[in-house]
Amino acid sequence: MSAAATTARTGRAPVLSPVFARQLAVPGPLFTLLPALAAWCLLAAMPAAHFDLQICATPPATTAAAFGQAWAVSLAGLRPWPALAEWGLMVVAMMLPLMVAETGQIAARVYRRSRTGVVLTYLAGYLGAWLLAGLMVVILTLAARAGLQSVAGTEASSLLALGAGALWMINPLRLRLLARGHYRPVIAAGGRRALKGAARAGAGKAGFCLLTCLPLMVAMQVASGGLAGMALLTVLLIAERRAARPAPRGAAMLLIFFGFYSVLA
């Protein structure tokens, strides 16, 4: 039942405009924007990142020793399950808003009775692949941060990480992957074949997203960008997908500016 219909029957003033309520009630936005909003709220309410560790040890004599020390400190401070839970929230918050159009397209091409199941299965395949990558992300983040801090110090490492992210942002290989990730799968109209196709399509979509977005997310984590950094990255990724003719240089510059800002702030 649509929000507009409920409002008409109860006679109360609409909380949402009828048009917006109708747009929100279809499976695409319903299963993407609302969970993403909830995830952003939870992330904002959380006290600290569980793998966002600052390493403040006295610099050892050699780089190898510094890396070893930083790595040891990171591992000692790591709480795996909360870290993975936080990763899950990050994925829901940052990636689901990118899936609004895709889920809308998929929902429109399956029978009405199958829409909810197919869209949820698609998102399960998509998020499943991202969550599986979580452990790798945590390890990569810690290793990259330990490595960068051992050679460049804490502040410079943020800039280096975001600089690397900016380079990946404009990399032609990434832009090709981005185009391929826009593929719109044709799945069955209903039944078990539709669910199977949706799961496969969701995981396949996640593959391209992992390749294009994950290095940027790791870079932001290494730079300890926090919630502001995540929000910036989400906006850049949404804009990039909406443009269909990505102009990544501007986005790359913004990442570098953010690096300077976080160092100076």
Added chain:
Amino acid sequence: MTHRVRKSVWGLPDGDETLMWYERAVEALWQLPVDDPRGWWFMGAVHGVPPSFPNIAARAQFWDQCQHQSWFFLPWHRGYIAAFEAVIAQEVASLGGPEDWALPYWNYSQDLADNPDARRLPSPFRDQLKPDGTRNYLFSRRRLVMNGDFGLTDQIVSLAAMEFAGFTDTKPGAPSGFGGPVTGFNRGGGDSGALEQMPHNVIHVEIGGFMRDPRTAAFDPVFWLHHCNIDRLWETWRQDPLHADPDSPLWLTGQSFDMHDGQGQPFSYTAQDMLDTTQILHGYLYDTIPSPVSPGGAAPDDTEALAMSSSGDPDLAGASETPVRLGRTVTRTRVQMNPDVALAGPEEAPGSTRRVYLELQGIRGTGAAGNYAVLIDLPGDNMVPVRAGVLSTFGHARASRADAPHGGSGLNQVFDITAHAFTLGLARGDTEALEVLIEPMGAADQAWGVPPGLEGVVAETDEPAEVTIGRINVIFE
């Protein structure tokens, strides 16, 4: 200030020199190097870059820019045609021709009672040599036909698109309006707008040869007369007070395009810059249209506009189960209908504002394929199948490439089959299946050879022509 006036090519009086000067200008521009923005090679590559074409430093900014399956299709091509016209006019003037030279248009949709030759290729484009025995630069690689007769049927030159009230429509599975779907910069892939689909795409494929592929189309001199006509049809559509271009800033100013003017100087434009034809570069008018519609003119009455198009939520009512690969003869496919979905009760008569669409989703493949007639039938009803529309494969190979804007998802095409659906009883929800027949159209795929000087440079793809449809859907709205 006087503006150039674009006239019907078949309406030009005997002895008119418009096409003679066009041919001479093309010959002159042909001699310019590939990196000269005023050259024939450069301007053709702005639309699409053929396989094996040489590369230049400015390629990313200026070449392979054509907008298809997009709400930018009409404004982008308007800017492109105006830039080409400016270059040709400049060349005509420098050769001693008229200062007010304007590109003519080919109105193949003209009533045959008024002009029996309307659907024939104008004669100056047909022969490889001119009457004096020298090379004719208006000749190009096209389908091999007699007397310029491509066999264009009423259906192929149909102007049904002009009846669309809305410029765009974003509902998946529904036709995307007169002008095309909301997109960003889109070289192709997805749904075509009504005018782009018919007659634009279908004519491209029927002419054949270079015109059949977006990467080579603009190297045929008749391309420009065809697009001039499409541009005229947009301008005609805009004259109807019930019709209006999008007022979204995303369309008006959200995307800019790069081009070169008559002097070879770069300029940028947005859709908003394309709304008054008298203000585009040198400015132009059409002989059959009284005056351009000024931007921000009277908006149509929303109520009336909405009444002409359904605004319901599309509902999938049937789908084929496996991908459909088109053969050389008729391909038959069964679309299984979902008995849970009914469009209308028995009491609801034809003429309901609800619509029924046949959607061909994910049209992919390789090579340069032809047009196909799409017919629908109820299995076992002993009735003759009825025609749903024409499937055009213009751009299907490019839209199938993995580096295409939609990752190689191909084209979509939607036919409004509402009238047939009520006749066939499809709308009541008690039909188990619909049979879709897809039949190749037109003559055999033979075409003239590549004109001298273009061999190996502007060459069509040598991939075999293959077309596969991911799924065929019946959609109730």
